[in-house]
Structures are given as structure tokens and as C-alpha cells.
Amino acid sequence: MxxxxxxxxxxxxxxxxxxxxxxxxxxxxxxxxxxxxxxxxxxxxxxxxxxxxxxxxxxxxxxxxxxxxxxxxxxxxxxxxxxxxxxxxxxxxxxxxxKKEKNITIIENTGVRKSLISSPSARRIAKERNLELSEIIGSGPNGRIIKKDVEAYLELAKSEKKVTPVAKKIAEDTGLTFNSIDGSGYGGRIMKKDVISSISPLKSTILKEIPGDQVVLFNKARKRIAERLSFSKLSIPHYYIFSEVDITSVLNWRRTTNSKLGIKISITDIIIKSTAEALKRFPELNSWVDDEKTLLKPEINIGIAVSTLNGLLVAVIPDTDRLNLIEINKQSRKNAEDARQGIIHITNPGTFTISNLGMYGISSFLPIINPPECAILSVGAVEKKVVPKEKEIVIIDSLTLGLACDHRAVDGAKAAEFLNFLKGIIENFSS
Structure with missing residues (x-):
């Protein structure tokens, strides 16, 4: 075959x-x-x-x-x-x-339902222009909506300029006026993406070279990173919560286990394993989000942010929740090494990301969500801290976990429950 x-x-x-x-x-x-x-x-x-x-x-x-x-x-x-x-x-x-066409159910005056199909290019244009395909009459075989049908429909759109609430909010926050923005929505409606696309050209005109400046042009990878992270920060309503985790016990367990088995389990490996367990309990955090919906992903694929010469890459560990700690250790090490060489193996798309700057001595930081995911976990450095414990003053090993969430999909209470649950897993980790 x-x-x-x-x-x-x-x-x-x-x-x-x-x-x-x-x-x-x-x-x-x-x-x-x-x-x-x-x-x-x-x-x-x-x-x-x-x-x-x-x-x-x-x-x-x-x-x-x-x-x-x-x-x-x-x-x-x-x-x-x-x-x-x-x-x-x-x-x-x-x-x-x-086979991949989206079946759209419409109801005609006769009350009979029929299936409406559309070409990929028609769907793409309709999505970009925020159109309802059910409002368009198809001229293709069996009533299939094709590209020219969508283009003809757009010609009939009204020219009156309208603005979505989200687009208005972003424009107000960035000081933009609508006079110079062309709307891509139905009837010329100004959408969120129209405002965002107008921001970059405005900002790029600020930089003026003067004698002595060293100009470093963005390479292809850096441009991609800049585009994705700018889009994330401008379009996703981020919020952040933090929790300090007592890892004294887990560090002792890690030292004993590594010595006994002759391996090198890291704190990151333990956090990956613990996070996978927490995501099983809180599937809302293991999802993709856009302006209209949340997709709860059936698989848990945790991505680890890796710094490379070409910029930031996210190396994904497929089916993380199905792996034991040693398997996670081997996969994460291999992923990190390959990523630094610019190699990404074919894997399932990530559903949740972890970013660890603890090795640089950073106590805590505000990570940017990796779209279309709805959350990202930040991991800070291990630090000695003096805390009261059972009427005594003790010194513990502690690190700070930060959680950035997309408020469209995850409310603060649910995020707090997740982070507290994750904290409990790590503090009582044993395998």
C-alpha cells in the first residue's frame, strides 16, 4: 500500500x-x-x-x-x-x-435542515472577516461556498465604521484613534486584530538611528517570537498569582533518590510531573482559548521554555501525565539539548507551558502566555528562608511558583485552587 x-x-x-x-x-x-x-x-x-x-x-x-x-x-x-x-x-x-469540511446546520423556510460545506479558502476569508458562512449562498457543486462567494458577499457589506468593545479598549489603552484603522470585520467593523496590527508600525517609527548606534536586525526566529509574544500580551487579558512552596522535603528525597539510583532528577522534572497531575484535576488549565471558545484538550502535553541562540523555543513532552519521573527526566533532557541545536522533533502541540528562570537566581517573574494556551507556570530560584513552624523558627528551602492565566477562560478562584493543589503535590512529593 x-x-x-x-x-x-x-x-x-x-x-x-x-x-x-x-x-x-x-x-x-x-x-x-x-x-x-x-x-x-x-x-x-x-x-x-x-x-x-x-x-x-x-x-x-x-x-x-x-x-x-x-x-x-x-x-x-x-x-x-x-x-x-x-x-x-x-x-x-x-x-x-x-471530510474535514465544517458541517454547518442551517434551517430553511421549509424547516428542513441541510448540510452546508465550504472550501478552505472561503472559511479562511470568512474567519478573517468575521463572517457567518450560513448567511452566504454558495455557487459551487452542491451549494458549496467557495472563495468568490465570500468575496462577493464582502462587496455588499456596509461601509459604516463600527468597533468591537475589545478593540475599543485596546485602542484606548495604547492611545490610538480609529481614523487610521481599516476594519476587517463585517461591514468594516474594527476588530481586535485590526487595532493590534496597527500598533507595531506606530511603535517602529519611534526608533531613530543616531551615530554610534549598533543596529541588530531581527532574524526570522526573533521576528516570530516578537510577533507571537506581542500578540499574546496585547490580546490576552493576563493576570498573575504567586505561591511560595516549601521544597525542603522534596530536595532531601531528590538527593536520596539520585544517590540510590545513580540518576540526576532535577527540581524541574519534579515540577513537570507534579504539574501534569494537577492538570488532570483541573482540566480548565489544560486548554486552548480564542475570542469565542475554550477547547479543553484531552491530552496533557507540557512544554518547557528553552533559551537557544536563535531565541526562545518551547520543547513539548507529549502525554506528560502518562510518563513516570525517570521518563520525564530523559525526555526533557533530550528535548532541551535538541532545542539548543535548533532541532524540534515532531510531537503533539503543547497544552501548558512551564518557564524556569531559577537557575539564573531570579526569585519570581511575570511570564507571557504561549497562545493558544490559557496559562503558563513560572518557577523561581531555590532560596533559604526563615519561617515560623510549630512555635519555632526554622530555615527552609523555598521557591516561588507564579501562574499567569487568560481571564477569558480561567477565573482567579479556579487558578488559586490549581496553584494551591500543585503546591501540595510538590511539598508532599515522594515518587
């Missing part, structure tokens, strides 16, 4: 990736797990793995070419098997698209 090797997606907002190197040629025999290619996104390179054994039947792209994520870049199978011709590929692609 011929198997299509598709370009993987490692980031939620990455649409294309470039093929850096093919590790195989047409006709090569490969084993399951063999590295077929190395590809790169804006921030990192990663490997494409063979899902099964077979022979390389066809490579669809050359080194240096860009390909859309989730689309075939090669075919593998057995010798003599027929590769889908262009017509077959188009039909297969159409079938896949139709």
Missing part, C-alpha cells in the same frame, strides 16, 4: 515549512522510524520520520522547496506499486478536504 509522507506541523500557526535536506533518494529502502528528511520552520529544524518500512517511490519536492503542512512531500510503499497520478491526487485531496 502506497503511503503519503506529509509535511508535519510543529507550531499551531505554522502553515509552511522548507525542506532542508533529503536523507533518502528515490528507490531507497527504509525502515520504520528512519529519518526521511530534515525540514525547518521559522524557528527550528526538525526531522520527518518514516511511519512504516518500504521503499521511497517518489520525492515530490527538491531541497530548498517550501511545502504546505499536512500535504504530501513524498510517497513510500513496495516496489511495483502505483503512485497516484495527478488526477488521483486531486481527487484524494478533494475527498480529504470534504
Amino acid at each position: 502506497v503511503t503519503a509522507i506529509k509535511m508535519p506541523q510543529v507550531g499551531q500557526d505554522i502553515e509552511f515549512a522548507r525542506i532542508l535536506e533529503w536523507n533518502v533518494t528515490e528507490g531507497d529502502e527504509v525502515k520504520e522510524g528512519s529519518i526521511l528528511a530534515t525540514v525547518e520552520s521559522d524557528k527550528a529544524s526538525f526531522e520527518v520520520i518514516a511511519p512504516e518500512a518500504g521503499f521511497v517511490l517518489q520525492l515530490l519536492f527538491n531541497e530548498g522547496d517550501e511545502a504546505a503542512v499536512f500535504k504530501p512531500i513524498a510517497y513510500i510503499g513496495q516496489k511495483g506499486e502505483t503512485i497516484p497520478d495527478k488526477k488521483d491526487k486531486i481527487e484524494t485531496f478533494t475527498e480529504e478536504v470534504l
Whole structure:
């Protein structure tokens, strides 16, 4: 059976990736797990793995070419098997698209429900313009809404300028006026993203070079980081809570365990394991958020922020809650080392992020949420503190955990319950 090797997606907002190197040629025999290619996104390179054994039947792209994520870049199978011709590929692609179409239920005057389908480009434009597809009449086969239908609908939109409450609030906070902003919403309505996109050009004009300045231009990775974090800070209503954790007992347990087993379990490993347990209890924190909804994710994939020469990368540990402490230790070490080399392995998208600056002596800090996630945990340095305990004054080892949450999805009380629950797990950690 011929198997299509598709370009993987490692980031939620990455649409294309470039093929850096093919590790195989047409006709090569490969084993399951063999590295077929190395590809790169804006921030990192990663490997494409063979899902099964077979022979390389066809490579669809050359080194240096860009390909859309989730689309075939090669075919593998057995010798003599027929590769889908262009017509077959188009039909297969159409079938896949139709399977993924969002079924929208509408009610006509007859009271009969029917299914409405739309093309990817039509959905994309409708989403960008904040349109309801159910209001658009499709001219494609079986009433399918296609790109030109959406464009025709936009031509009929009213020119009156309106502003959403969120867009108005951001504009007021940043001192913008609406005269210079073009709305992308229905009828020219000014949306949140319109205000945000208008902020960067205004700020960029502030910087004027003077003699003696050393100009350091953003590389591709730094631009991506700047865009994502600026979007997060401007569009997500962050709030922060903190809790001091007594880790005296867990440090003693860690020293004993490492000595006994000859391993190097870190405090970060223990926090990762504890966080995974807490997220099982509080699924609201293990979710993705946008302006309209919250998606509670069924899997727990904790990402660890890693500083690299190319900027900040988040290395994800898939199914973190299913791993024991030693497995988490091995995976996090490997992820960190690969990330520093600019390599990101294909994993499930992250659902929660942990950022640890404790190794730099930072007591506490305010992290920025990694969208579309709804929360991020900050970890501070281990410090000696004098505290009262049972009518005595004792010295303990303590660190500060900070939790940044998206107020659209998580209320303060729920965040406090989560952080207190996590604190209890860490202070009583034993395995």
C-alpha cells in the first residue's frame, strides 16, 4: 500500500515549512522510524520520520522547496506499486478536504435542515472577516461556498465604521484613534486584530538611528517570537498569582533518590510531573482559548521554555501525565539539548507551558502566555528562608511558583485552587 509522507506541523500557526535536506533518494529502502528528511520552520529544524518500512517511490519536492503542512512531500510503499497520478491526487485531496469540511446546520423556510460545506479558502476569508458562512449562498457543486462567494458577499457589506468593545479598549489603552484603522470585520467593523496590527508600525517609527548606534536586525526566529509574544500580551487579558512552596522535603528525597539510583532528577522534572497531575484535576488549565471558545484538550502535553541562540523555543513532552519521573527526566533532557541545536522533533502541540528562570537566581517573574494556551507556570530560584513552624523558627528551602492565566477562560478562584493543589503535590512529593 502506497503511503503519503506529509509535511508535519510543529507550531499551531505554522502553515509552511522548507525542506532542508533529503536523507533518502528515490528507490531507497527504509525502515520504520528512519529519518526521511530534515525540514525547518521559522524557528527550528526538525526531522520527518518514516511511519512504516518500504521503499521511497517518489520525492515530490527538491531541497530548498517550501511545502504546505499536512500535504504530501513524498510517497513510500513496495516496489511495483502505483503512485497516484495527478488526477488521483486531486481527487484524494478533494475527498480529504470534504471530510474535514465544517458541517454547518442551517434551517430553511421549509424547516428542513441541510448540510452546508465550504472550501478552505472561503472559511479562511470568512474567519478573517468575521463572517457567518450560513448567511452566504454558495455557487459551487452542491451549494458549496467557495472563495468568490465570500468575496462577493464582502462587496455588499456596509461601509459604516463600527468597533468591537475589545478593540475599543485596546485602542484606548495604547492611545490610538480609529481614523487610521481599516476594519476587517463585517461591514468594516474594527476588530481586535485590526487595532493590534496597527500598533507595531506606530511603535517602529519611534526608533531613530543616531551615530554610534549598533543596529541588530531581527532574524526570522526573533521576528516570530516578537510577533507571537506581542500578540499574546496585547490580546490576552493576563493576570498573575504567586505561591511560595516549601521544597525542603522534596530536595532531601531528590538527593536520596539520585544517590540510590545513580540518576540526576532535577527540581524541574519534579515540577513537570507534579504539574501534569494537577492538570488532570483541573482540566480548565489544560486548554486552548480564542475570542469565542475554550477547547479543553484531552491530552496533557507540557512544554518547557528553552533559551537557544536563535531565541526562545518551547520543547513539548507529549502525554506528560502518562510518563513516570525517570521518563520525564530523559525526555526533557533530550528535548532541551535538541532545542539548543535548533532541532524540534515532531510531537503533539503543547497544552501548558512551564518557564524556569531559577537557575539564573531570579526569585519570581511575570511570564507571557504561549497562545493558544490559557496559562503558563513560572518557577523561581531555590532560596533559604526563615519561617515560623510549630512555635519555632526554622530555615527552609523555598521557591516561588507564579501562574499567569487568560481571564477569558480561567477565573482567579479556579487558578488559586490549581496553584494551591500543585503546591501540595510538590511539598508532599515522594515518587
